[in-house]
Amino acid sequence: MTKRMVVGVTGASGSVYAYSLLRTLVSLDWLVEGIATPMGERVFAYECGMPVDHAEAKVHWQANDDLFSPLASGSFRTDGMVVIPCSMNTLGSMAQGSGDSLLLRAAQVTLKERRPLVVVPREMPYNIIQLENMLRLARAGAAILPASPGFYHRPEKIEDLVNHVVGRVLDQLGIEHTLYRRWNGGGPRD
Ligand SMILES: Cc1cc2nc3c(=O)[nH]c(=O)nc-3n(C[C@H](O)[C@H](O)[C@H](O)COP(=O)(O)O)c2cc1C
Numbered sequence: 001m002t003k004r005m006v007v008g009v010t011g012a013s014g015s016v017y018a019y020s021l022l023r024t025l026v027s028l029d030w031l032v033e034g035i036a037t038p039m040g041e042r043v044f045a046y047e048c049g050m051p052v053d054h055a056e057a058k059v060h061w062q063a064n065d066d067l068f069s070p071l072a073s074g075s076f077r078t079d080g081m082v083v084i085p086c087s088m089n090t091l092g093s094m095a096q097g098s099g100d101s102l103l104l105r106a107a108q109v110t111l112k113e114r115r116p117l118v119v120v121p122r123e124m125p126y127n128i129i130q131l132e133n134m135l136r137l138a139r140a141g142a143a144i145l146p147a148s149p150g151f152y153h154r155p156e157k158i159e160d161l162v163n164h165v166v167g168r169v170l171d172q173l174g175i176e177h178t179l180y181r182r183w184n185g186g187g188p189r190d
Pocket residue numbers: 009010011012013014037038039040043046086087088089090091122123
């Protein structure tokens with residue numbers, strides 16, 4: 001069975017979530033198809049201090065303007081897509097059904113093929129247009145998983161917060177992981 005995940009990286013803050021997801025999927029032996037928007041590339045380089053295609057050598061990057069890519073067709077098998085972090089700009093375009101870039105087309109393909117689409121928006125606060133766009137995408141089948149880590153697993157480092165969000169993304173996709181400690185009823189710290 002294929003273990004192929006599409007990961008879209010946009011120009012919202014929170015590039016470290018993409019960095020962690022890309023590395024985790026590769027470490028779990030997934031084939032990863034990466035697509036970054038131009039602002040996704042710039043914000044990633046700014047926040048992570050490296051080009052996005054240096055995050056993990058095994059990721060297969062595809063140009064966002066290459067609509068001849070296999071990812072533009074539903075006949076190409078993938079197991080789903082994550083847009084992480086997701087800007088309000090890309091969120092709005094996805095909610096409108098736009099397909100004029102590879103990232104947007106791949107998101108529409110994922111929805112029409114009834115494959116899991118996990119969207120990790122990052123903005124604060126949200127306006128009504130943005131909230132409605134999230135509702136529209138959720139109604140179309142996407143999981144809206146905001147970049148808002150919990151604190152009930154008692155994080156000690158930024159990495160713990162990042163891992164909580166990435167772990168919840170993997171949970172949505174049914175992928176086993178050990179990125180965070182699951183809630184056990186609030187017993188004493190072990
Ligand atoms: C440093 C930086 C941080 C940004 N953070 C956010 C953010 O958290 N959320 C958001 O929606 N846009 C954010 N933006 C704005 C987006 O990059 C901008 O709207 C862009 O058009 C998004 O393009 P894309 O959706 O094609 O990636 C940020 C821009 C910069 C330069």
